[in-house]
Amino acid sequence: MKNEVILKVQNLTKTYHRRKTREKLVAVDNISFEIRQGEIFALLGPNGAGKTTTIKSICGLLLPDSGSLEIMGKSILKERGKALRHISAVLEGNRNIYWRMTPVENMIYFSGIRGKRLTRKESLEILDKFGLKEKANDLAQQLSRGMQQKTAVAVCLATGAEILLLDEPTLGLDVASSIELRHILRSLVEKEGKTILLSTHDMNLVEAIADRVAIMSKGKIVVCERKEKLMEMFKARRYVLKVSTNGQDITSLETFGAMITKKEDGLLEFAIDLENPKKLFDLMDTLKTVGTEIKSIEQDTVNFEKIFMKYVSEPEEDKVKKDSIT
Ligand SMILES: Nc1ncnc2c1ncn2[C@@H]1O[C@H](COP(=O)(O)OP(=O)(O)OP(=O)(O)O)[C@@H](O)[C@H]1O
Numbered sequence: 306m307k308n309e310v311i312l313k314v315q316n317l318t319k320t321y322h323r324r325k326t327r328e329k330l331v332a333v334d335n336i337s338f339e340i341r342q343g344e345i346f347a348l349l350g351p352n353g354a355g356k357t358t359t360i361k362s363i364c365g366l367l368l369p370d371s372g373s374l375e376i377m378g379k380s381i382l383k384e385r386g387k388a389l390r391h392i393s394a395v396l397e398g399n400r401n402i403y404w405r406m407t408p409v410e411n412m413i414y415f416s417g418i419r420g421k422r423l424t425r426k427e428s429l430e431i432l433d434k435f436g437l438k439e440k441a442n443d444l445a446q447q448l449s450r451g452m453q454q455k456t457a458v459a460v461c462l463a464t465g466a467e468i469l470l471l472d473e474p475t476l477g478l479d480v481a482s483s484i485e486l487r488h489i490l491r492s493l494v495e496k497e498g499k500t501i502l503l504s505t506h507d508m509n510l511v512e513a514i515a516d517r518v519a520i521m522s523k524g525k526i527v528v529c530e531r532k533e534k535l536m537e538m539f540k541a542r543r544y545v546l547k548v549s550t551n552g553q554d555i556t557s558l559e560t561f562g563a564m565i566t567k568k569e570d571g572l573l574e575f576a577i578d579l580e581n582p583k584k585l586f587d588l589m590d591t592l593k594t595v596g597t598e599i600k601s602i603e604q605d606t607v608n609f610e611k612i613f614m615k616y617v618s619e620p621e622e623d624k625v626k627k628d629s630i631t
Pocket residue numbers: 321322323330332350351352353354355356357358359
């Protein structure tokens with residue numbers, strides 16, 4: 306049923322042990338989140354944040370140290386078969402298809418493994434949604450990368466699973482193929498009631514299709530929020546100011562966390578992140594006191610790249626702010 310919790314991850318922890326050095330690495334550190342039916346949930350994070358480890362744990366490919374994983378109320382650890390039949394995954398772009406089989410053969414084979422008898426007619430209908438009907442009888446290895454990735458998602462769909470786990474689905478795709486795949490994913494959710502868990506570095510994809518977003522860093526979830534809310538929060542907070550400077554001491558801007566973006570011919574442009582908009586007036590007072598003239602104040606355009614960077618690189622960003630002002 307729409308809006309029902311369909312996937313529940315609670316206090317998931319996974320540690321890797323390096324054999325040679327006996328070092329321990331906590332790849333996923335006590336994370337919890339829920340995904341509702343009909344949602345596109347994006348899991349983001351820099352390299353090594355723990356996204357793939359999380360997805361592999363959900364697929365039952367890795368055994369977590371602790372925590373619980375439930376799909377449609379069934380525990381992956383205790384009722385593996387019953388839980389996992391509701392999910393289908395594409396890991397690392399397109400690895401879940403056999404190169405020496407055609408798209409149709411892949412679909413019939415993988416749905417067969419899941420106990421589903423897919424007819425050739427049904428598989429052609431699915432391929433049609435992906436614009437791949439003419440390629441139905443070509444070997445997968447003869448398809449372009451974009452076509453292979455779309456075939457991989459088509460295979461996922463062929464299994465009849467309600468939840469699709471897609472790890473980097475747009476990796477290596479050109480702009481047109483990536484946009485096409487976005488439309489396909491959105492329509493799978495809207496027209497067919499599928500639920501999608503997406504792990505990606507593609508911020509345009511997140512901005513275009515995600516409903517909710519969790520950002521991971523060093524094994525932890527640092528924020529989990531509706532995409533619109535995150536965009537709104539940031540839109541309200543970031544300002545870009547242009548001021549004229551004639552050698553005035555502007556080090557006081559540092560207290561406002563200003564980040565200089567341009568400095569030329571007596572004109573200074575800086576971005577500022579003000580959690581409390583009232584602070585904008587304090588900033589204007591400060592600028593007046595040092596004797597700079599404000600040329601313009603604009604609310605910064607917000608995109609997902611900026612939101613992502615804010616959550617995953619705060620200490621470095623602070624350092625840049627400091628460096629650029631002094
Ligand atoms: N099999 C393994 N053995 C030891 N360490 C591992 C193993 N797999 C992953 N790791 C480590 O666990 C951490 C998390 O890795 P993971 O692949 O989950 O990150 P990720 O967020 O998916 O990264 P990326 O965006 O680069 O794919 C990394 O530090 C990685 O080096």
